[in-house]
Amino acid sequence: MATRREFIKGSAAAVALSVMGVPAFGAQGDTQADTWVKGVCRYCGTGCGVLIGVRDGRAVAIKGDPNNHNQGVLCQKGMLLVPVIYAKDRLVRPHIRKNGKSSPLEPVSWEEAMKFATDKFAQVLKEDGPNAVAYYGSGQALTEESYLANKIWKGGFKSNNVDGNPRLCMASAVGGYMSTFGKDEPMGTYDDLDNATCFFIIGSNTSEAHPVLFQRIAKRKQSSSEVRVIVADPRRTNTSRIADMHLSFKPGTDLALLNGMAHVIVRDEMDNYRFHGKYCTFQKGDDAVTFDDYKAFLQDYTPEKVAEITGLAADDIVKVAHTFAQSSATTSLWCMGINQRTRGVWANNLIHNLHLLTGHIGRPGATPLSLTGQPNACGGVRDVGALAHLLPAGRVIGNQQHRNEVEDYWGIPRGSIPDKMGLHTIALFEAMAEGKVKAVFIHCTNPAHTLPHLNKHTKGLQTAFVVQTEAFMSAETLKYADVAFPAAFWCETDGVYGCTERRYALTEQAIKPQGEARPCVNILMDFAKRLGIDEKFIPYKNAEDIWEEWRKFNEKGPYNFFGITRARLRKESGIKWPCPSETHPGTNLRYVRGKDPLVPANHPDPIFFYGKPNAKATVFLRPYAPPFETADAEYPFVLTTGRVIDQWHSATMTGTVPELQRAYPTNFVEINPEDAKKLGIRNGDKVELETRRDKMVLPAVVTDVCMPGLVFTPFFDKNLLVNKLLHDAVDAVSKEPEYKICATRVRKAS
Numbered sequence: 162m163a164t165r166r167e168f169i170k171g172s173a174a175a176v177a178l179s180v181m182g183v184p185a186f187g188a189q190g191d192t193q194a195d196t197w198v199k200g201v202c203r204y205c206g207t208g209c210g211v212l213i214g215v216r217d218g219r220a221v222a223i224k225g226d227p228n229n230h231n232q233g234v235l236c237q238k239g240m241l242l243v244p245v246i247y248a249k250d251r252l253v254r255p256h257i258r259k260n261g262k263s264s265p266l267e268p269v270s271w272e273e274a275m276k277f278a279t280d281k282f283a284q285v286l287k288e289d290g291p292n293a294v295a296y297y298g299s300g301q302a303l304t305e306e307s308y309l310a311n312k313i314w315k316g317g318f319k320s321n322n323v324d325g326n327p328r329l330c331m332a333s334a335v336g337g338y339m340s341t342f343g344k345d346e347p348m349g350t351y352d353d354l355d356n357a358t359c360f361f362i363i364g365s366n367t368s369e370a371h372p373v374l375f376q377r378i379a380k381r382k383q384s385s386s387e388v389r390v391i392v393a394d395p396r397r398t399n400t401s402r403i404a405d406m407h408l409s410f411k412p413g414t415d416l417a418l419l420n421g422m423a424h425v426i427v428r429d430e431m432d433n434y435r436f437h438g439k440y441c442t443f444q445k446g447d448d449a450v451t452f453d454d455y456k457a458f459l460q461d462y463t464p465e466k467v468a469e470i471t472g473l474a475a476d477d478i479v480k481v482a483h484t485f486a487q488s489s490a491t492t493s494l495w496c497m498g499i500n501q502r503t504r505g506v507w508a509n510n511l512i513h514n515l516h517l518l519t520g521h522i523g524r525p526g527a528t529p530l531s532l533t534g535q536p537n538a539c540g541g542v543r544d545v546g547a548l549a550h551l552l553p554a555g556r557v558i559g560n561q562q563h564r565n566e567v568e569d570y571w572g573i574p575r576g577s578i579p580d581k582m583g584l585h586t587i588a589l590f591e592a593m594a595e596g597k598v599k600a601v602f603i604h605c606t607n608p609a610h611t612l613p614h615l616n617k618h619t620k621g622l623q624t625a626f627v628v629q630t631e632a633f634m635s636a637e638t639l640k641y642a643d644v645a646f647p648a649a650f651w652c653e654t655d656g657v658y659g660c661t662e663r664r665y666a667l668t669e670q671a672i673k674p675q676g677e678a679r680p681c682v683n684i685l686m687d688f689a690k691r692l693g694i695d696e697k698f699i700p701y702k703n704a705e706d707i708w709e710e711w712r713k714f715n716e717k718g719p720y721n722f723f724g725i726t727r728a729r730l731r732k733e734s735g736i737k738w739p740c741p742s743e744t745h746p747g748t749n750l751r752y753v754r755g756k757d758p759l760v761p762a763n764h765p766d767p768i769f770f771y772g773k774p775n776a777k778a779t780v781f782l783r784p785y786a787p788p789f790e791t792a793d794a795e796y797p798f799v800l801t802t803g804r805v806i807d808q809w810h811s812a813t814m815t816g817t818v819p820e821l822q823r824a825y826p827t828n829f830v831e832i833n834p835e836d837a838k839k840l841g842i843r844n845g846d847k848v849e850l851e852t853r854r855d856k857m858v859l860p861a862v863v864t865d866v867c868m869p870g871l872v873f874t875p876f877f878d879k880n881l882l883v884n885k886l887l888h889d890a891v892d893a894v895s896k897e898p899e900y901k902i903c904a905t906r907v908r909k910a911s
């Protein structure tokens with residue numbers, strides 16, 4: 162382990178860089194390590210490659226992997242990851258609550274904890290049936306863990322109640338890709354960032370949420386005077402520092418902006434008719450319509466009308482549409498500002514529309530690239546289908562052929578997998594509160610901190626029997642756990658992560674787990690076997706065996722990564738699928754002849770949207786719709802929430818690192834100077850936010866990052882659980898909650 166002095170020296174540099182929002186090179190810790198083990202950063206969906214320095218069986222250092230996409234660069238969170246392993250706060254023994262929720266968690270043996278957990282699950286399965294048990298997983302779990310849990314629940318227990326926190330962040334992006342292109346996951350990669358001449362960034366504070374990607378965009382911007390950056394965000398975040406245009410639209414009006422851009426592009430004949438005429442269909446609801454119908458639909462979105470809705474200048478809407486269309490290659494980037502909305506899928510569709518209309522797709526630098534929040538939401542949950550409506554590799558529960566394909570592959574009788582979807586996250590926690598779901602296995606996530614409308618949904622945790630795998634004692638959800646299994650953390654075990662750009666990369670085991678912690682695949686297998694799941698159904702010795710089964714699952718479909726063997730992952734720093742053979746180098750440009758191995762070499766067209774039966778992507782007519790809650794006379798401000806650069810999610814990891822904790826010790830509320838003046842609020846004053854759910858007092862940061870009428874708070878601080886303030890209305894299609902917008906009162910606290 163690094164000495165305190167070495168650590169502080171390195172950390173000071175990292176925190177200094179943090180203030181500037183600039184990722185760092187170099188190594189953190191004792192660089193005299195005996196060995197360097199390859200891995201992936203544990204935090205965000207950028208998926209940076211790391212090398213972990215090990216000496217005498219301890220992790221002592223970290224540096225960026227020069228051979229991965231991040232080319233040796235890490236942000237400060239990644240640079241300070243090693244001390245998290247040895248945090249005092251690690252959960253290192255199994256615990257149970259022997260006498261109900263009000264009794265304390267007590268340390269016990271693994272045998273006692275497993276028996277306690279499985280006795281209860283066995284009782285519920287026997288008395289109430291499979292729909293009374295659930296698995297709630299995570300975009301931070303390893304791919305092998307999510308695949309295994311999905312198989313155990315859907316194929317073993319015959320319960321489709323498998324959902325997870327990607328429902329809260331990426332479900333709308335999945336819905337967007339699935340509806341527009343027929344298959345999930347983006348067609349572009351990070352290489353597009355080096356080739357784009359226009360970046361359209363909407364609903365993403367890339368500089369704080371994906372710092373290494375932001376650095377790459379900034380580098381591209383510096384490399385050529387031709388490159389334009391447009392940032393559309395009601396907040397003037399750090400990301401807008403490199404913007405040529407910052408569009409500060411009224412919160413929740415982005416659908417109007419996107420349709421307004423489409424209107425200008427079509428009106429000014431900047432659309433690429435040869436592209437959309439050949440490769441696209443147009444659709445309103447379930448009905449096919451024509452391009453002329455689409456043009457008529459766009460008449461409601463003249464720049465003047467959109468200016469009224471969004472608060473932007475009509476000229477700016479025209480200018481941004483022209484810049485988007487006229488660049489030689491436009492990349493769009495978006496994240497939770499688009500996804501966490503009651504019309505998140507529609508907003509995703511409207512971004513895709515702009516690319517399909519202009520033909521900015523399928524060329525280097527021209528792509529709609531949705532950014533992912535967690536390190537393995539793509540690979541671990543979206544690809545393996547560990548959500549209530551999905552099955553592995555793009556299959557869906559509602560399709561009998563898909564169910565049969567999975568049953569055949571898993572070697573179980575046809576009809577084993579129930580034909581009804583399980584419960585999506587919000588419905589699951591409601592069912593727990595109502596006593597319909599009686600026992601839940603929560604893996605690698607902290608819903609008591611991160612669900613919206615927490616006062617409502619912690620009732621589910623209070624009511625149901627909760628088994629939790631966890632690495633840190635500080636996790637809020639442990640307050641409700643009946644059983645806590647200590648989980649091996651990060652490089653204490655091995656497994657594959659799949660990041661934003663379809664890149665699978667391996668974290669190898671570098672050190673032994675702390676205390677009595679165990680790899681989660683071992684925990685899940687032990688748990689399942691005690692509940693009668695046949696050894697032949699889960700015959701794995703380790704995570705590598707699970708990867709082998711999963712890799713072969715995809716030998717014949719559009720999610721083909723048969724060629725990504727464990728041996729290759731050990732040698733290479735990540736491989737992007739499709740990758741059908743062990744000699745294939747991986748794919749940058751999906752759906753493109755000569756680039757994507759799933760497009761036949763002799764295909765007559767250079768683009769082949771093979772995800773759709775008619776091989777055409779869909780331009781959807783999606784009208785503007787306001788958010789679930791808007792500011793009104795009673796609650797006159799809009800509250801939005803998000804990340805800060807030095808804390809991650811519920812801070813169970815970053816909160817253990819003093820340097821990161823010092824940079825952001827607590828949640829706070831940003832308020833515009835005009836509003837602050839009217840309300841008599843000064844920097845550092847205590848401010849009360851009150852919504853229709855709850856109220857809370859936070860310290861004020863008076864700043865013009867927020868436009869008048871808008872306040873922002875991060876959500877990492879467990880002592881100020883701001884998600885109590887949020888409503889839980891969900892997108893009609895994706896069932897993703899609208900975290901980003903609710904109405905609030907603001908006043909100076911006495």
Ligand code: SF4
Pocket residue numbers: 202203204205206207208209234235236237238239240371372373374
């Ligand atoms: S950008 Fe994300 S993945 Fe990369 S080092 Fe930072 S937190 Fe880790």
